Amino acid sequence: MLNVLYATTVATGAELVSGFADSLRFGEGLAEWWETGNTMALFQDIFRGVDIATTLAGAPGGVSKFARRTAKMWDSLGNLGEAGWYTLARSVKRVGQEYAPVAMANQRALAAYQAVAKDRYVFGTRAVDPLTRWNANRLAEAGYMPKDTSVRAKTVAGKAVKEVEIAPGVVEHQIIHGDDDFAWVYDKQRGRYLTDDEFQVEIRGPVNKLLPPSYHLQHGPHNTLATYYMRKYKGDMAAVTKDTVNIGAVGPVVEMEWDAQGRLITKKFNADEARERFMNYKQAGWFWNPGWDATKSFAAEVGLADLAKATGRAVWDTAPMAGYLMPPMRGAPARAAGMYINAMNGVNVGEK
Secondary structure, three states, rough: OOOHHHHHHHHHHHHHHHHHHHHHHHHHHHHHHHHHHHHHHHHHHHHHHHHHHHHHHOOOOOOHHHHHHHHHHHHHHHHHHHHHHHHHOOOOOOHHHOOOOOOOOOEEEEEEEEHHHHOOEEOOOOOOHHHHHHHHHHHHHHEEEEOOOOOOOOOEEEEEEEEEEEEOOOEEEEEEEEEEEEEEEEEEOOOOOOOOHHHHHHHHHHHHHHHOOOHOOOOHHHHHHHHHHHHHHOHHHHHHHHHHHHOOOOOOOOEEOOOOEEEEOEEOOOOHHHHHHHHHHHHOOOOHHHHOOOOHHHHHOOOOHHHHHHHHHHHHHHHHHHHHHHHHHHHHHHHHHHHHHHHEEEEEEOOO
């Protein structure tokens, strides 16, 4: 009895593997006929094509249903890929900002900063993770423009896409990169931090003249956000608070200054230290949105819920394709049952 079961299983498995392997060889016969003129090889390839076609046509709904399910499967897998990349990039950002914070500026930008700062100004810039720094600077070198104040979406690994209406009803998607955000600028001569107006005139304007447009600073420092938005909303502090909550807290900061010999000196502040700096200078007009204190969990920040949802959808849409993608599996249970019955009746398995 066990011998019969073993022989049936082995023979069925061999048949399925052989059939599947032969289906995958579709096209070899045509190539052989073209090279050697062997018409039997051509006919063998025709039979392989017929087997695949009848498998698809014999499936419920036929070829059209197969095409629809294929499109749905690839769409789900594409969404899974996007969700996976987002989670990976946001995870790298979260961990990188906490354990390996770096300044966004590369050597080109640092040269411009030094030329403007000299040994007078101390630049505090919002820290980023190493992946964001590398990709944003790579895109800047390639000529892509930095994210401006009209784009609220967060970049992923230093990259985002901006929708631009180039004609009525015609939208173009443009690649942009993360811009260098200043947290504050301290003026040693004045003995205080610059206001938004002072920053625009003394720092942003001169720096942008020394750099190509793809490196331009886009706005004032984080500590003077209230100045810009108070003008925008004509003094309505409630509107300012509501509109700036999604900008987020200043986070880790890398402070840079140059001494009289031109040597760069850096100091790093973690998120709590940067917040303390803001709170200590609140009386000088610095702005801290209370909503920034509401921290997201790691799972929420990196999009684990969206990744789980995309994974479930991909599995759901991919599973039904197994029957289409494995043509030799059609009728396998029936063939196995027939071979078992023959074996029980004394007929050798595989006997013609």
